[in-house]
Amino acid sequence: MDKYQYQAVRIMEYVMLVAAIILIIFGKITGDTFFLRLATEALIFGGLALSVDLLLGIVGLLSLGQALYFGFGAYLSALILRDWVPSFWLCILLVAISSAILGWVTSYIALRSKGVYFALISFGLAQVFAKSIYNTRALGASDGMVGVPIVQIPLPFLTLNLGDAITFFVVTFILMSCIYFALKYFLYTPLGRIWGGVRSNESRLPYLGYNTQTPKRIAFILAAIVAGVSGALYPMLRGFVSPELMYFSVSGNAVITVVLGGVGTLIGSLFGSSLLMILKSIIGTLTFHHHIVIGLLFIVVVIFAPKGIVGILCTKLKERATR
């Protein structure tokens, strides 16, 4: 990460923070909840994109099936909240632990392969899971599950009600910030350095005395946890889950989000997700066929700005500094 990228990431962190504060004030004054709920959803899918970026941008593994863990988290969260006990903390904790176990088990399948084959095997795994859920009557089959109750979060001094749009947004924002900074912290540990090594030249690392399989497995499990916890928030927001959450379009969208924001920057995932959500809702009000515009946007970004928004910001900063 050079000086300019460091600056670009810092700027975008501030932009996100300011945007969140403006949104909260706007919501408080007008009492409008539509945009807040939209922003919350953007952050939730941003969490999924974060996990894709951890694998793709940091370790160099393209996952086309990250929706598997997202959907798993969402279903498990819906089951816990609806049928067992509507407790926020217990739900997040259980989802995190089970996602880690699922990630650990599936890593033994997925990490046998590299490159394109890793992408395809992760895609296949998600497909098996999605189709199995789709066929399971006990999990609502193609209809999914509805009727997830509104959750209260008990804190030492007050109780937060997630039915309130502002509260939910703040909780999601704080949770995603925690995940973001935790992942960023990992980058500066010895483990994070090995990840960078795996990305640049995996076959050389063993010659330097490093085992690459364990760091990759840790990244894979971490990504599963991040995706699972993000998914756990989804039914709390929308009140339902459906098998579409595990479909390829969700995984594919997450990859596109990462590329739009900037691969390997982490903040790009959250930023890209918000931007994509804004674009979708703006274009969606103008025309019924918004997919055409979104598709064109991806093509333009991939061809002209393959480093995403962070990349554009970087070149701008560099131009200004060298002028």
Added chain:
Amino acid sequence: MLESLQYIYAPQIINGLSIGVAVILMALGLTIIFGLLDVINMSHGEFYAAGAFLGVSLMGLGISFWWTLIIVPLLLVPFGYLMQELLIKKVFHHKDRHILTLLLTFGVATILEDLYKVIWGANTAKPATPITGASEVLGVMFPNYRLFLMMFGALLIFAVWLLIYKTSIGSIVRAATLDRNMSASLGIPVNRVYALTFAFGVALAALSGVLLAPIYSVFPTMGKDFILMAFAVVIVGGLGSIKGAVIAGLLLTQLQSLSSLFISPVWSDPIVFAVMVLVLMFKPSGLYAGMKNG
């Protein structure tokens, strides 16, 4: 025992074969594009849908089915050529080529799918079957069109194999795959070979769209439903291998149709993908990887 073989297994096997031939046709285009260009074409299913839609429209204009078999693939050749020249070539030498081309073709797929909804509407169309009637095979009746599809498809697959492995055009294509710079210095127009190969893969997808339209219905998302199976076939067979695509195509579609005798057919998709994951676990590059050995 013999009767159950005749009346239960044989129809399933033959039905599986007719689907298998269609899936292999799709997979051929995918695997050729991957084998030569190292590009995973996510929009392949949409080209298959394009073939089906164009076929239906042309037949609506009064053109016979047999002519559409020739016209539709030819109509899509320039499209495939331009897609390679204008889009994929732009990111071809980038170090993240796999990811970027995957995203590019994904973007194209998103646009095309929505475009079909604009042009042809979200409704389902079903063209009339060009060959009517049924014939008796092994004492069981089969629609003539399915029998035609099997023969024609098998011929077509064989023709593609001949083209790539037994003609001078094929050796030029394979040479360009093997060593781009060496081929270029021997006077092969490598970029044009790449673009034409992409167009050829697209045309194959369109052709399978035309062929399958009378059996399955025609609707904007039809590509999505079918492409997953074709992907599984290509992955199990080994990216870039024609022999692998044929063997895996037959294997997976038989598995799909025979397994539906014992368990609910909705579980056939998870089974196919589970087999795909299993194959990748033990042979991470598929049964036969690469274009080298057929």
